[in-house]
Amino acid sequence: MxxxxxxxxxxxxxxxxxxxxxxxxxxxxxxxxxxxxxxxxxxxxxxxxxxxxxxxxxxxxxxxxxxxxxxxxxxxxxxxxxxxxxxxxxxxxxxxxxxxxxxxxxxxxxxxxxxxxxxxxxxxRPRAPLVVKHATEIDEFQIQDVHINFKTFEVVCGEETHQLTTMEMQLLRYFIEHEGDVLSRSRILRDVWEQGADVSSRTIDNFVLRLRKYIESDPANPKHLLSVRGTGYRFVANP
The missing domain is CATH 3.40.50.2300 (Response regulator)
Structure with a gap:
């Protein structure tokens, strides 16, 4: 009940x-x-x-x-x-x-x-824009010329504004809060998605591809969301 x-x-x-x-x-x-x-x-x-x-x-x-x-x-x-x-x-x-x-x-x-x-x-789950499981909450973040607003779920790059989904923003926040760490796909699944969610490691790869389009000047050659072969990903704000 x-x-x-x-x-x-x-x-x-x-x-x-x-x-x-x-x-x-x-x-x-x-x-x-x-x-x-x-x-x-x-x-x-x-x-x-x-x-x-x-x-x-x-x-x-x-x-x-x-x-x-x-x-x-x-x-x-x-x-x-x-x-x-x-x-x-x-x-x-x-x-x-x-x-x-x-x-x-x-x-x-x-x-x-x-x-x-x-x-x-x-x-x-608390009714809030994001569920943060680890670090201190942040409302905004700057990655060189990319501005991220966690309250409005917007990523602004120059004159272009992207509206992110809840899971996209939650994953992006997770990467930012663990800057420099090598994050395995299994760890990301465990920490970002709800237990039992019908997602796989391929789901993470697809989300990362979309995030790169938002924050990377050249998504095909990323400088911030880096792949770690055989493991997962690592986020670097200032390469």
Whole structure:
């Protein structure tokens, strides 16, 4: 039983699955709200974002994909936990969902105890723009001519501004807070992603490729986010 009432927004057009999720979330002490399409979901979130504690999101929805919904929610709220629940099981689908800002990805058919465990873990996470597990919090950081704002999730380089997702910014913060350290992929997975998240070492490599596009003048020849062969990565602010 949850210690306090948490509202879970269920975005699912299959009635049997939606009703099953509603029943089990209510049994756990949560307050579930079920919606079946993108426009109604975004309209509800626009009015009630401060009351939504977690989103469970299908990808294949009528009229508007779950990817679009996830992206729209992230533009309004960078911190609300989002779990994608989808029959799509290709790595490309998962990466696209992570690109759009989801926190975790669960494939159908799913094990209910595992889903409930993921929900509990995400709801324990403080509602803040970032979860910092180690060092002193920083709001801004400068890498030569690149300015990083952790409050607005923006990376500014010259006249170009990039809006980062929650996981992109969380990973970038992790590298900055461990400047100079050689960080193995397994350590990054353990420290940055939630336990049990459906991600692999390849996921980290893809995230690093995107971060290099934001902070490197020549992403093909990085000077800040360096690869350490056979191990992982090392961040250097001033090479």
């Amino acid at each position: 949850a210690s306090e009432t948490k509202r879970i927004l269920i975005v699912e057009d299959e009635e049997a699955i939606a009703n099953g999720l509603r029943f089990n979330f209510e049994a756990e002490g949560y307050d579930p709200v079920v919606l079946g399409d993108g426009p109604s979901t975004l309209a509800y979130f626009e009015e009630n974002s401060h009351q939504v504690d977690l989103v469970v999101l299908d990808l294949m929805l009528p009229g508007m994909s779950g990817y679009e919904i996830c992206r729209e929610i992230r533009e309004r709220d960078q911190s609300v936990p989002i779990i994608v629940l989808s029959a799509r099981n290709l790595s490309e689908d998962k990466m696209h969902a992570f690109d759009c800002g989801t926190d975790q990805y669960v494939t159908k058919p799913f094990a209910l105890p595992e889903l409930l465990s993921r929900v509990r873990n995400l709801l324990r």
